[in-house]
Amino acid sequence: MSNVNPMGRSPLAVPTPPKGVEIADYPTYLEAQKAVDYLSDHQFPVQLVTIVGVDLKMVERVTGRLSYPRVALAGAASGAWFGLFVGLLLSLFSPGTTLFETVLPALLIGAGFGMLFGVISYSFTGGRRDFTSTSQIVAGRYSVLCAEEEAGRARQMLADLAQGRPAGTHDTP
Incomplete structure (x- = not known):
């Protein structure tokens, strides 16, 4: 059986768990996004990367009284x-x-x-x-996953980012 919708256009979007090896962990989404952007800027195949929010919480912020x-x-x-x-x-x-x-x-x-x-x-x-509010889902931390075959290279590139070095430059003993 195929994964094509009744209109024959594209595969159905079925929720699937993320796959890959964790290459980094960040406290904020912006930091995880910056890491993936760094990989992209240095020609890494980012289609192999996934950002996963972990420890999800629903936060309701009260904005006023009715x-x-x-x-x-x-x-x-x-x-x-x-x-x-x-x-x-x-x-x-x-x-x-x-x-x-x-x-x-x-x-x-x-x-x-x-x-x-x-x-x-x-x-x-x-x-x-008797109040108004807005709700959003937030994560306690954000894991960056990568396909296993490229995880080592991605991990090294992100280590270079953390140390402020251009990608691909390593210290020699």
Whole structure:
């Protein structure tokens, strides 16, 4: 059986564990990215390299408190955007009317309904979640893996990077 999707375009993206030998370990993604970029800059076949986030954590950062005025304002703003869109569409298909005659009422009606729906939906939460937040997945560390056949060379190149030497230059005894 082939790995081609029903449309016959490309293989299905099936999650697979990373393969390779660990050649370096970094506390931040930017450091791991810098290491792979260094390998790329020195003509290493980076398609053999994988960055793996280890010790994953979901971090939710609280960004503010919710209140009826804040919910009403946010609802009005999103409703106004929708009203603006509808008003512009109506103005395109309403010959003989000015932009002011169609867009402004649609914008105001959209803001009103957005505010109403925002306040009603917030009231149904019963105060169970009175804050806003953003979430992201972060790793405790980042491992750089490489295919086994090129791992030694990649490890040496990254050692050169750590010591501030150009790739391929080694101390002679």
